[in-house]
Amino acid sequence: xxxxxxxxxxxxxxxxxxxxxxxxxxxxxxxxxxxxxxxxxxxxxxxxxxxxxxxxxxxxxxxxxxxxxxxxxxxxxxxxxxxxxxxxxxxxxxxxxxxxxxxxxxxxxxxxxxxxxxxxxxxxxxxxxxxxxxxxxxxxxxxxxxxxxxxxxxxxxxxxxxxxxxxxxxxxxxxxxxxxxxxxxxxxxxxxxxxxxxxxxxxxxxxxxxxxxxxxxxxxxxxxxxxxxxxxxxxxxxxxxxxxxxxxxxxxxxxxxxxxxxxxxxxxxxxxxxxxxxxxxxxxxxxxxxxxxxxxxxxxxxxxxxxxxxxxxxxxxxxxxxxxxxx
Amino acid sequence: xxxxxxxxxxxxxxxxxxxxxxxxxxxxxxxxxxxxxxxxxxxxxxxxxxxxxxxxxxxxxxxxxxxxxxxxxxxxxxxxxxxxxxxxxxxxxxxxxxxxxxxxxxxxxxxxxxxxxxxxxxxxxxxxxxxxxxxxxxxxxxxxxxxxxxxxxxxxxxxxxxxxxxxxxxxxxxxxxxxxxxxxxxxxxxxxxxxxxxxxxxxxxxxxxxxxxxxxxxxxxxxxxxxxxxxxxxxxxxxxxxxxxxxxxxxxxxxxxx
Numbered sequence: 001x002x003x004x005x006x007x008x009x010x011x012x013x014x015x016x017x018x019x020x021x022x023x024x025x026x027x028x029x030x031x032x033x034x035x036x037x038x039x040x041x042x043x044x045x046x047x048x049x050x051x052x053x054x055x056x057x058x059x060x061x062x063x064x065x066x067x068x069x070x071x072x073x074x075x076x077x078x079x080x081x082x083x084x085x086x087x088x089x090x091x092x093x094x095x096x097x098x099x100x101x102x103x104x105x106x107x108x109x110x111x112x113x114x115x116x117x118x119x120x121x122x123x124x125x126x127x128x129x130x131x132x133x134x135x136x137x138x139x140x141x142x143x144x145x146x147x148x149x150x151x152x153x154x155x156x157x158x159x160x161x162x163x164x165x166x167x168x169x170x171x172x173x174x175x176x177x178x179x180x181x182x183x184x185x186x187x188x189x190x191x192x193x194x195x196x197x198x199x200x201x202x203x204x205x206x207x208x209x210x211x212x213x214x215x216x217x218x219x220x221x222x223x224x225x226x227x228x229x230x231x232x233x234x235x236x237x238x239x240x241x242x243x244x245x246x247x248x249x250x251x252x253x254x255x256x257x258x259x260x261x262x263x264x265x266x267x268x269x270x271x272x273x274x275x276x277x278x279x280x281x282x283x284x285x286x287x288x289x290x291x292x293x294x295x296x297x298x299x300x301x302x303x304x305x306x307x308x309x310x311x312x313x314x315x316x317x318x319x320x321x322x323x324x325x326x327x
Numbered sequence: 328x329x330x331x332x333x334x335x336x337x338x339x340x341x342x343x344x345x346x347x348x349x350x351x352x353x354x355x356x357x358x359x360x361x362x363x364x365x366x367x368x369x370x371x372x373x374x375x376x377x378x379x380x381x382x383x384x385x386x387x388x389x390x391x392x393x394x395x396x397x398x399x400x401x402x403x404x405x406x407x408x409x410x411x412x413x414x415x416x417x418x419x420x421x422x423x424x425x426x427x428x429x430x431x432x433x434x435x436x437x438x439x440x441x442x443x444x445x446x447x448x449x450x451x452x453x454x455x456x457x458x459x460x461x462x463x464x465x466x467x468x469x470x471x472x473x474x475x476x477x478x479x480x481x482x483x484x485x486x487x488x489x490x491x492x493x494x495x496x497x498x499x500x501x502x503x504x505x506x507x508x509x510x511x512x513x514x515x516x517x518x519x520x521x522x523x524x525x526x527x528x529x530x531x532x533x534x535x536x537x538x539x540x541x542x543x544x545x546x547x548x549x550x551x552x553x554x555x556x557x558x559x560x561x562x563x564x565x566x567x568x569x570x571x572x573x574x575x576x577x578x579x580x581x582x583x584x585x
Contacts, residue, residue: 052421074329077423088414092344104336105422107329149418 005030005157005189006051011060013046013212020046022212023060028157028189028205035203036193037293039303043212044193045085048161051191052080065156078106081150081188085162087142091135095126095145098134099152106153120148124178140171147178157189158182164199176202197293206293210301220293227291227299230268232275233260237282245281264291333424337432338439341406345440352444359395359448362387363455377515378546388455389543390512392467393474393536396445397510400475401503403437404482408495426582430483434574437479438472445471457543466542473563474535477570484577487584506532511540516550528552534565 006028013021021043028034036044049055051062053073062069065079082088089098099117102108108116121127124144134142143163150158160179164172180202182188194200201220208216208223216223236242243254243261255262265271268288276283297303345351367384377386410416419429449467452459459467485502489495509523510532519527527533528550537549538559548556557565 054417054420074423074425077421080421082417082421084414084417086414088416088418090340090344090410090415090418091413092347093340097340097343101336101340102418102422104339105333105419105424107332107423 003030004028005032006034006062006064006191008047008051008062009060011047011050011062012058013043013050013055014058019212021050021057024209024212024214025060026207026214026217028191031183031187031189032205033183033190033192033203035200035206036191036209037195037197037200037206037297038193038209039195042209044209045161046212047209048159048191048193052082052159053077078153079156081153081155081158083143083146083150083158083160083163085165087146089134089142089145089149092133094131094133095121095137096130098145099130099149102149102152108153116152120152123181124148139167140174143167143171143175144178147175147182151182151186151188154186155188157191160190160192162193162195164194164196172199200293208297208300210297215300216296223296224291224293227264227295229264229266229291230271231262231264231289231291231295232268232272232286233257233262233289234286235260235284237284242279242281245279249278329423330425330428333422333428334432334435336424337419337429338436341403341433341436342439344406345436352447355399355444356395356447358398359391360451362391362394363448363451367455378544381544381546384455385457385544386515387513388452388457389540390510390536392445392448392471392543393510393532393539394507394512395448396441396471396475397478397507397532397535398503399444400437400441400477400479401482401506402499403433403440403479404484404486405492405495405499406436407433407483407486408489408492411490412492427578430480430574430578430581433483434476434479434577437482438475441475441479442468442471445475452543459543463542467539470535470538470542470563473566473570474532474539477531477535477566477573480570480574480577484573484580487577487580506530509533510536511550512536531566531569534562534569538562 004027006026008027009025011021011024012019024043024047026034036047038044046055050057051064051069053069053076056070064076067075067079069076090101093101096117099121100113103113103117118127121130124147126141126145126148129137129141134145137145147163163179164175167175176199179190183190192199192203200206203220205218206216206220206223207214216226234242239256239259239261243256246252246261246263247254250263250265252263252265272286272288276286363384367387371383374383376382407416410419420426446468449459449464482499485498486495489498505526509526509530511527516524516527516533533550534557537557540546541548541559548558548562550557
């Protein structure tokens with residue numbers, strides 16, 4: 001047994017001319033929460049699909065739990081649990097029947113099957129609703145059922161592909177409580193993709209990917225320290241003039257976001273009062289914040305992660321190429 | 328062992344789903360019953376006998392059994408398209424069971440439901456004036472099953488290529504009705520216009536309907552291919568071979584989708 005539960009080396013996936021995953025390598029340790037952070041269409045889901053044997057890589061290697069994802073598919077599948085971005089439940093069956101189906105195909109021993117199903121459903125607080133058809137469940141309940149199901153066969157790695165996409169903040173928090181609790185109880189390794197920054201924050205380590213490339217990999221704290229400085233946003237009566245003044249006076253780069261000017265400084269708390277006192281153009285609002293993962297992403301790629309217009313076109317292209325390749 | 332478990336689970340789910348949706352059964356046998364009790368008797372009075380003691384209503388009865396089985400099993404492929412649309416197919420595809428067992432489980436599920444519907448139609452025999460012995464009924468089961476599993480596999484095969492439910496239903500209509508109408512469900516296969524004769528004999532359903540009719544009505548083989556009169560077992564062999572090829576194609580195609 002190696003020290004790493006997931007090992008990926010020089011992974012490449014092409015759809016026609018499009019390179020969805022471009023030479024990615026990384027390792028994930030046992031029990032780690034490892035996050036893939038990037039905009040839609042960056043190659044996160046493609047990578048997950050390769051790791052869970054749904055797609056074949058164009059080149060490169062990947063092993064999970066020591067099994068090769070191309071040549072030992074059955075063992076890989078037995079080792080992993082999945083919660084997909086889009087629901088993958090049988091809505092016409094009850095929650096319990098969905099669980100039983102899963103238990104059967106994953107060969108959960110008959111002796112512990114029912115007990116294990118009950119345990120999981122109770123943990124996700126779905127036991128009372130177990131006989132209801134899944135189509136009557138709310139979005140949060142469905143996601144919880146998928147989590148319960150994904151864990152039923154005691155996987156070594158749980159893949160969570162945008163686990164809380166489209167859920168309201170309250171439900172997202174609840175789901176996260178469950179996930180963190182799971183790691184405690186089951187010691188399962190969690191592989192997460194997300195484009196929510198607050199979610200990425202919960203990972204032990206993050207890989208930032210963009211256009212199929214892995215552009216940084218570290219703990220969220222260290223990534224944020226890369227940006228280093230504190231960030232000031234200011235709105236003034238005359239932004240053009242103000243930008244000029246700030247640039248000359250503080251020798252710093254300024255970015256515009258809507259009608260705000262944004263620049264970074266060291267030691268923001270002390271900077272702020274001095275700045276306000278010395279500034280002659282009328283300030284309408286001003287704020288100071290610590291660097292966030294958004295800033296990390298911005299610094300690494302020169303774009304904000306939420307600029308999704310271009311990216312979703314890219315994603316649509318990936319999908320289309322995927323379909324074409326199928327023919 | 329793994330494969331058997333996979334096949335069983337896939338099959339079992341389809342049966343549960345069918346059972347939860349029993350009303351579908353009523354819909355599925357409405358058309359066959361209309362043919363049996365409205366279309367058949369309506370034409371019978373004008374048509375005279377098509378064989379010794381066999382009027383039109385009796386003639387089409389075994390054909391209608393075959394049609395019911397064929398349509399039901401063929402259309403069951405839609406469940407694969409449905410599963411893809413609703414995401415459940417991913418759960419199946421990442422499970423540690425082989426794609427081959429998924430295809431067999433699906434085809435068996437389709438065949439089971441189709442067989443059940445065929446048996447219900449079979450029970451209407453006395454109302455048409457046909458008496459079926461227990462032996463005859465038991466002999467019909469494997470014939471219906473063979474037709475069902477072949478058509479079920481064809482449905483699954485098509486479903487691996489067709490991604491939308493609407494498109495699947497359109498293709499079904501385009502394929503299924505010609506198959507039914509050109510298979511001898513509604514008329515004897517002698518003296519047909521030559522273009523039709525060719526199509527009838529290229530249609531695998533023809534070879535599935537003929538043995539059912541032979542067993543139900545106890546009549547001799549009714550049609551010949553290239554001057555050779557097809558016996559019961561030859562018909563069965565044709566269906567079995569076509570069925571085997573189709574299910575192998577379905578396995579291949581299903582195993583290669585991404």
